[in-house]
Amino acid sequence: MAPTDYHIQELMQRDVYVKDTKVGTIIGERHHPNESRVRSMRMLVETDVAGEFMRKPAEYAPLPKELVHSIRNDGTVKLSKSMRELQRRWRNTVRIDEKLYAPDEMLDRAVLDNQGREIGVITELFKIKRTYKGVIVKTRLGVQKDFGVDETLRIPITAFSRTRERLDEVVLSRNFDKVLQLPSYISINELTDE
DSSP: OOGGGOOHHHHTTOEEEETTEEEEEEEEEOOOSSGGGOOEEEEEEOHHHHHHHSSSOOSEEEEEGGGEEEEOTTSOEEESSOHHHHHHHHHTSEEETTEEEOHHHHTTOEEEOTTSOEEEEEEEEEEETTEEEEEEEEEOHHHHHHHOOOSEEEEEGGGEEEEETTTTEEEESSOHHHHTTOHHHHHHHHSOOO
């Protein structure tokens, strides 16, 4: 069986190891209608591992599915790469509410303001100086009319307060009209495409 052939049900609640180091426990994956788009699982990370291998420790982080090597005889999951590779992958993530998310976990999520109004859907992420700073959102027609915004706009990662795993949504920290006034929103929308 190839490593990518494991189903999430087989891996749930299993401890994850790189050599003899326990990295964390698999807790699930993002629910998405297009299974092939989701390339990461969610993992509850061991506190000491997070402290040593993350710039800023996070309790939850993505585990790329292609790193799963095998299931050991004792039922634990063995990763095919080193801690340094996992650390490199964690650097290429988005931090929302002290949790790390891989780019594939962010795409196609609905964006809501804190009052529950749907703003649009995330179509891509963008980086500034090798760090994800924002998302590109395809806005709903009603939002375009009500707020006079374009069909696509950039929203800074810092404007998000949390995600809803089950409902596949990302929630802004304030009303959309307040987001439009944020200095971070204004500055990333004034950037020219590189």
